[in-house]
Amino acid sequence: MEQVLANGVYLGAQYALIALGLTLIFALMNVLNFAHGQLYVLGGFVTYTIYGQLGLPYVVALLASAVSLAIVGAALQGFLFGPVIRRSQREESTMLLAAGIAFLLDAVILLLFGEKQRGVPKIVDGVLNWDFRVIMPYDRILICALAIAFVAAFILYMQYSRTGRALRALAQDRIAAELMGVDVSRYSMIGFALGAMLAGIVGGLLVTITGVNLGMGGPTSIKAFLMVMIGGAGVISGAIAGGFILGMMESIGLSVLSQYGDVTYLVIFASLMVFLAIRPQGLMGKPWG
Numbered sequence: 001m002e003q004v005l006a007n008g009v010y011l012g013a014q015y016a017l018i019a020l021g022l023t024l025i026f027a028l029m030n031v032l033n034f035a036h037g038q039l040y041v042l043g044g045f046v047t048y049t050i051y052g053q054l055g056l057p058y059v060v061a062l063l064a065s066a067v068s069l070a071i072v073g074a075a076l077q078g079f080l081f082g083p084v085i086r087r088s089q090r091e092e093s094t095m096l097l098a099a100g101i102a103f104l105l106d107a108v109i110l111l112l113f114g115e116k117q118r119g120v121p122k123i124v125d126g127v128l129n130w131d132f133r134v135i136m137p138y139d140r141i142l143i144c145a146l147a148i149a150f151v152a153a154f155i156l157y158m159q160y161s162r163t164g165r166a167l168r169a170l171a172q173d174r175i176a177a178e179l180m181g182v183d184v185s186r187y188s189m190i191g192f193a194l195g196a197m198l199a200g201i202v203g204g205l206l207v208t209i210t211g212v213n214l215g216m217g218g219p220t221s222i223k224a225f226l227m228v229m230i231g232g233a234g235v236i237s238g239a240i241a242g243g244f245i246l247g248m249m250e251s252i253g254l255s256v257l258s259q260y261g262d263v264t265y266l267v268i269f270a271s272l273m274v275f276l277a278i279r280p281q282g283l284m285g286k287p288w289g
Helices: 002-029 036-053 058-087 092-113 138-160 162-172 174-179 184-206 214-231 236-256 263-278
Strands: 127-130 134-137
Touching: 002 036, 002 058, 002 134, 002 138, 002 162, 002 184, 002 214, 002 236, 036 058, 036 092, 036 184, 036 214, 058 092, 058 184, 092 214, 127 138, 134 138, 138 162, 138 184, 138 236, 162 174, 162 184, 174 184, 214 236, 214 263, 236 263
Parallel strands: none
Antiparallel strands: 127 134
């Protein structure tokens, strides 16, 4: 049981960080960013290039991944999503745009990095063995601790910083925030940049464990949407809860149903479908309509 819980916390911390970026973008702009998984992959490749190829320190590579993806996110909002939202009368336009960006980023990643699996050297060596009840490599413990630290830092930033308060006001009521003097265009760009930056950080963290390849973008986006729907669309605390719930479900499922292979994910997705049928707004979201 201790091993299952440890694995669940490890997975949940990563998933929560992924979901936070997606739910922030949705809360601010009501945009389902289907390219979120591709941003994660791009962050992993940036870290791979700087840390694995150029040999620079891992901290530098992770920082470069965060900054690079923040710039990409700001550019996507400023040149693509922002104009489409202002000019289009249909919400489907942003969904089609997001899907198109996902395919575009896949093509860019394929052109720059190829389709092969890429990995980097371990950050730390060794394995924690706690009376054979919990066996966990030290690099996974470090990545889990960093993910939890980033989640906590994001919550504090959103709660106490001036930018965070403006973003929360914008997410709660866009028109009222604008009437109170919030620069909607500026803070929408900042919010999109923060969401993309979180995706880049997760990619930079997990490339040290699982590696990175072109095909990881789609499955990552699907899991991110699941986490957001579990917790409640647009609710930051719900995204964190959804991430840890999915991580724990995956850990328990892989432990109990490991001998059945892909049946594990079938059971997980079926359970989530039943949950969403009963409570479509998620755990912490408000009823729609």
